[in-house]
Amino acid sequence: MNYYIIAGEASGDLHASNLMKALKVEDTDAHFRFWGGDLMQAQGGELVKHYRETAFMGFVTVLKNLGKIRANFKLCEKDLLSYQPDVLILVDYPGFNLRMAKFARKHGIRVHYYISPKIWAWKEGRVKQIKVNVDRMFTIFPFETEFYKKHNYPVSFGGNPLLDAIENRPNKEESFADFTAKNQLSDLPIIALLAGSRKQEIERILPVMLDTISSFPDHQFVVAAAPSIDKAFYANIVGDRKVAFVYGQTYDLLQQSKAALVTSGTATLETALLRIPQVVCYLTGGGKLLYAIGKRLLHVKYISLVNLVMDQLIVKELIQQYCNPKDISEELTLILDNMEYRNKMLHNYQLLHEKLGGAGASARFAKMIYEDLQVHCAGSISKV
Known part of the structure; x- marks a missing residue:
């Protein structure tokens, strides 16, 4: 054929x-x-x-x-x-x-x-x-x-073919020590930052994510950098904040992370299928008015694919005014330190995997x- x-x-x-x-x-x-x-x-x-x-x-x-x-x-x-x-x-x-x-x-x-x-x-x-x-x-x-x-x-x-992509990913057996050594990272637990792949999206969301760093001194924050975005662009946003970057290694980064801050979209589903607790963070451009108009046009209850597939709130969605350092830090603390809360999310990830039909x-x-x-x-x- x-x-x-x-x-x-x-x-x-x-x-x-x-x-x-x-x-x-x-x-x-x-x-x-x-x-x-x-x-x-x-x-x-x-x-x-x-x-x-x-x-x-x-x-x-x-x-x-x-x-x-x-x-x-x-x-x-x-x-x-x-x-x-x-x-x-x-x-x-x-x-x-x-x-x-x-x-x-x-x-x-x-x-x-x-x-x-x-x-x-x-x-x-x-x-x-x-x-x-x-x-x-x-x-x-x-x-x-x-x-x-x-x-x-x-x-x-x-x-869902994402299950195949994740199941067959390279470096699946890579250890935390090998990953951190390869990318010149410390041995502190990792919090992954997935701020999107488009410049406008990154400019809106990454600064808010970065403002949570000071609340978690016992962790290292690592950005899953988009291959199409140059380092100078990220450097201009980051300033003097202590954060690391990895390019073209999103799955590798996630599987070595303790938690992740993730924009809406496919990345939320990928994070869930890799069994990493997450906080969904999203800001639209254009302020409250444009967001209100967009909300009227959308016909869905949730913005993350995880919640859409399960038809219930599995991962917290912090949108617009709720996407701020204080609220993000509070939710991140919960998924890091509250084992009952964390394990419930991980259990729901397993149900999500089954609902998507397996590999x-x-x-x-x-x-x-x-x-x-x-x-x-x-x-x-x-x-x-």
Whole structure:
């Protein structure tokens, strides 16, 4: 089979690469052409565009790059028609991928969506586009399945591929001593700081996290630095505070940490799956007014995936005015020193792991995708 895959960011590159690896097991004649990154490229096939050239985030950035965005659409449309794949597999990245779904559908190309866009949080109206233009939707969260069920659109849940990424991570057996020696850290217990990967997000949240350092003199604070952000940017924020940095080692850092301060998003789920107690910290830009508007537009009770999946408050979410050094320090003290509180969170992490379906999601999704294509191709031949 010929597979055309579009992933527009680092997380998509990770999950798509694991899917490609699993597809090669199911389909020994698999051929890939894709938009993605280094991890997908390592699986073989032709890379059309790297996500570094297509990731435009934020209203102003999008406006400045409208010409490039239009050119990318044209290139992708032309390339898709030239390749004529058996299936187009879209990985999240809704702004680009929903348009490509419509284009592919118009030209008779089968469309699979792997990792649903977060329309359950906002822009729920996009479900109409998906029902018209997507042949199969594969979901990675149980609550997503319920969301689509509500809209009378059948989907397939196969578990969460993050479990595979974490299970197969490198340095899984690395000791605390080896990790600290490698990164020139002290032997004090570590508190990890995951302040996001975008500059605006880091500028808002990291300073607040750093203001808690003085309350925990018996711990060392270590930032999981985003590979795309240079050291000078972080240095300007940190000033003379005593904090260390590690680049490209987020999982390694977390597994050696006693606790973590984490922004909302996938990082909260990764932290939970690595069994590290956490405090979720989040600040939006634009102050109280913009936050109030955003809250009205969102259709979810929680901002962290941990709480969304479990549909209850498993980890504390400190948002806006509650995201301050005093409240963060109080919650951090609880998860460090109160063993009953800490163990309850860890117990709920185990339930979360079970609810997400266990390891092997990439293989399950690959099997579903390949079997669907076999049925579809057989049906197409019988009609001829």
